[in-house]
Amino acid sequence: MPFSYYARLSRSQQAIYRKSDEIVEVRLPQPAALHPAVESLTTALASEDRVTVQHATDRLIRGLTDALGLPAVEVQVLAARPHAKWGELHGLYTVERGKTPTIQLWMRTAKQRRVVAFRTYLRTLLHEVGHHLDYALLHLRDSYHTEGFYKRESSLFKQLVPERRTPWPTVDAWFRRSPDERLARLAQTPDQIRTAIAGRGEAALGRRPAPQAWAPTEIVCYLRDAEEMFGRRFADILAMDEPALPEAGPAERWASERQYLRHDPALALAHFRRRRGETLETLIALAPEAWQRGGEHPQRGRLTIDLLVALMAWHDDNHLEQLTRALEGRP
């Protein structure tokens, strides 16, 4: 189904449009060879320095044109995007007879002058590269925005930024389950803990199975405090656009500083249950698209609500298992 402007094109232009629309992919011979250049671009954007971004962009463009055997294209990285009533200009491809084609890219938003996000920047770059490809690789006489054009842009993006698996392979299984299944899992945990520790005295629950392995009480206290931390992360992600998520813990430090071994496990469970109830209330109230909101963790990279919920489900499994072992005296 061509875009509406197709009807206004001449016959020869329509022929170009159809040809463009048919090609849905551009394969890079060795995409992994370009990943270091993509990585440098991420770092360069984080530095917010235009010259650094220019160098990183040059490197990636050279890598791309070399890989595809294309003639060179010059890139100019500029500061704030020009804007007008129609919106902001993200990038521009210019070709003039007898001259090296040029791509201009703006690395800051027009109004707030914030550095654009890495994925947006790379998409814009690949969009302009797409125009270059239309002429230089596909030998089209014009470069139209067709569905095929956007698919080619996406195919390049996916090869350069492979879809992120979760940072933890064991979390993956939960990540693939539906939100409802994950929430149902989270809802069970307080009762599972209650069943596990029922009938055990405070002394037994405070016994470590090995000097370095947590006692049942410590595990319950940790789940309580982790729940508070998860709650704060959700609040941060919902209150801000892509906040930095501070590093928490480490868990061992919480256990010793907050003196978990002195805590009353039944009370800790009651407070975990209350916090978990609040977490579930927050999550259930969210619109599905809000699950894709996220923030940047210093070690784990971008964490979405979607991923955090999978992580929590896995975290519960993991610590319930640890709790069972501790109750049996096994580290």
Next chain:
Amino acid sequence: MPTMEEYAKQPTAQRLERLTRTGEQLAAAIKGQSDAALSRRPDGKNWAAKEVVCHLRDTEESFGARFAQILAMDTDPRMIGADADRLAEERQYLRNDAGEALAAFRKRREETLATLRSLVGEQWKKGGIHATRGRMTLDDFLTLMAWHDDNHLDQLQRALEGKA
């Protein structure tokens, strides 16, 4: 006891120096006190001495997290406040050992001071949006911490004297 406004006028070095003394002051205040005395609330609502120490320890950790967030972001983060009474209840401050809590506070305080001492020029103007106080720069946080220390040292003394 200086007010927030008075602290705000003090040079950075003076306020940092004030933060270095708190560990010692707390140690002197609780020295020789029995666990029972440290656990005694002056009334049904007000904290016992050890709850004050635990609060300072945990607040120090959250100051650290806030500073890290402010320094990591290009825009001002919105700072969602914690309910200190809820934390006192949930983290069972009354069951803590005050001496251990103080040791943990001192370690956290050292880390905070290291972060603050590493700040240069414009970095002090980076800030976040506090839920009740509005925009606060790192410089404002330093003032707040100095005042917060005084305030809780005073509260701790009163708690030991059985006063709310």
